[in-house]
Every structure is written in C-alpha cells, then in structure tokens.
Amino acid sequence: MVIIIGVKRMSGSSVKINDTGSSVSIGGSSLKGYINATYEELQAVFGSDIGNLSSDDIIGLALPKDDKVSSEFRFDCTVRYEDNPDEEDYVKGAIYSWKTDKIPQQIFTWNVGGYGQEAVWYAQDLLDAYRLTLTMEIA
Numbered sequence: 001m002v003i004i005i006g007v008k009r010m011s012g013s014s015v016k017i018n019d020t021g022s023s024v025s026i027g028g029s030s031l032k033g034y035i036n037a038t039y040e041e042l043q044a045v046f047g048s049d050i051g052n053l054s055s056d057d058i059i060g061l062a063l064p065k066d067d068k069v070s071s072e073f074r075f076d077c078t079v080r081y082e083d084n085p086d087e088e089d090y091v092k093g094a095i096y097s098w099k100t101d102k103i104p105q106q107i108f109t110w111n112v113g114g115y116g117q118e119a120v121w122y123a124q125d126l127l128d129a130y131r132l133t134l135t136m137e138i139a
Contacts, residue, residue: 013081015091015122020047024074026094029113033120035095037127039071039105042095045130046073046123051096051103071103072096077122093119 043049051071072094079089093114097104104110112120 013079015126016078016080017046017075017126018078019076021074022050024076024092024094026074026092026113029092029094029115029119031111032093032114032117033112034109035112035120035124035127036107036109037095038107039103041127041130042071042073042110045126046075046095049073049103068099070097070100075123075126077126079118079122089118091116091118091122093123095123 039049049071050073051069073096074092074094076090076092079091081087091114093112095110095112097108098111112123114120
C-alpha cells in the first residue's frame with residue numbers, strides 16, 4: 001500500500017506511507033502520545049490489524065486478561081520537504097490499544113509508539129487527511 005497525502009503540521013511537506021503491518025519493525029520504540037480514532041478509520045489508513053488476535057477471532061470478542069495489546073497498526077513513512085527536496089525523514093510507528101478486553105469500535109484514545117514525537121504527528125495528520133477526503137466526498 002502506498003499513499004501520498006499532504007501534511008499540514010509541517011507546512012510544505014508531504015508524507016508517503018512505505019509499508020504497514022507486521023513487516024514494519026518497531027523494536028525499541030516506546031509510547032510517544034495518543035490519538036483519537038475509530039477502529040474503522042485506522043484500518044482505512046494503516047491497513048490490517050496485526051494485534052494479538054487470530055483471523056478466527058471476531059471484532060469485539062473478549063480477550064484473555066493477560067493480553068496487553070488487542071489491536072495494533074504499524075506504519076513506516078517517508079517525509080519530504082518542498083523547500084529542500086533532497087531532505088527526507090523516515091518515521092516508524094505503531095498505533096495500539098493497551099490493556100483493553102475488546103477491540104474498540106467507537107472513537108477511542110489509542111496509544112502511539114515510535115522513536116520520536118513525529119510518529120504521533122504524522123499518524124494524526126494521516127488520519128486528518130483521510131477524514132478530510134470523506135468530508136469532501138459527502139459535500
């Protein structure tokens with residue numbers, strides 16, 4: 001999956017999602033912040049949920065109490081700047097539910113992990129851009 005969306009937080013920049021899912025390595029990352037989104041929005045923007053559920057599990061199924069992550073979406077993206085086209089930043093992150101007994105279906109405060117605050121910024125910007133496209137389609 002490759003998506004290119006304008007990013008507002010860093011004016012004059014764009015972000016390209018290079019990869020999503022279990023192939024994105026996030027070892028050594030940590031909690032950097034939070035975003036509010038629905039499960040459906042995260043699937044639309046970041047692809048398949050790679051949480052601790054098997055494909056036989058259904059959404060909303062209660063999980064064993066020892067599972068700490070019921071849903072997880074990983075992303076790897078490249079950020080380019082219009083004023084310096086030779087400069088690129090690479091950002092990896094994970095959006096996940098922490099210690100919930102079900103996969104959240106309504107608006108939920110998700111944890112965002114990564115190697116810097118940029119993971120939160122770009123995850124939020126990608127969600128905002130997705131929501132804007134939905135608003136434009138309705139209008």
